[in-house]
Amino acid sequence: MKLIIFDIDGTLVDSQNCIVEAQRRAFAALGLPAPPTREKALSVVGLSLVEAFDALTEGRGPSKELADAYKAAWMQLRGESRIEDRCPVYPGVEEFLRQMSRRDDCRLGVATGKSRAGVDRLFDAYGWRDMFATVQTADDAPSKPAPDMFNRALAETSMTARDACMVGDTVFDMRMARSAGAHAIGVGWGYHPHEKLTKAGAVTIADNLDALRVQLDEFMQCVTT
Template structure:
């Protein structure tokens, strides 16, 4: 049997386009404390970080006094919105994402994982909504680890899968994902359709792709160079 491989996916901006849900929850959060709402670009720029790290980066002047309120407000707003909206419509899968997951899952020597800044509750809801839970042998969330780009989530993914870094790849849309992979000594695939610009990813990613149709060749290229 071929050597086991591990492919770890980020979620927001990589598998699902959740920007409308995120921006809506952020808007409600800042309005609730009477503060100006950051720009859409600034909000999307911190997607992927754990909430405390995200708010500290997004609004450093407010964070020391309002950090906890912002985090709790965002959680409440996001959960309230989720009850009222269909996640498959407000956080749809990107084109080709499901097909790419199914192709990889069908390979006997490939295991799949998730490393996301989402909470456990948020990830479980999304995986259930899109019927994706069955594909993943390990799912790591912000509740249990330091924020990206700390390698803890990827280290746990590798431990759960029994795969070494040389045989693992991180797929993500932000510089946080690429830096996390580098910190875990893993290769990375940056996707150009997410929330950080291709220019920001190009210097960090092992490979940059523009569509899920390109993923298989990117992975094969990475693994063919593995000693």
């Protein structure tokens, strides 16, 4: 039995437009200078909000106030569009997850920088609640790349790190998994480039779901001692 833990933003759903717009509104709400570029905005995806704004402002803040303004902006965006429109599932991911959840050689989990409430709304919208054996959020443990979320997932499922794999699109996902002593697979359709994922510890990178399926099959066939 193996544990496969997925990131959400940039891995399962494409929320980049909403993330960038919420950041823009947060900076504007506090009367701060120009918001970060799209590239820089997406570079912090995966971190919890305060850590993300620490990075975006290079430690000059006000990170807590920006995080609160970001949450308010996200609530505004919720009222302006359906979750399916602002956070669409990547093509093929829905069926891929359902196929994986029906296998008897693995269990699925989530580790995300989203809040618990944000994950709940997403799962309710897409009907994903029953597919994951463990769900770790920014409310549960220190931000990635600390291994805490991954270790909590292992504890909740009674699994060991050598039998677990992280699937994500950011360097924070890769570093978290490697810090926990687990396997790490990067996805090429997300927000961080291949070379950074590899440098951060990705054992391999899947450019599409077919490749990811093959790589996960290979991981699950590995015999650990």
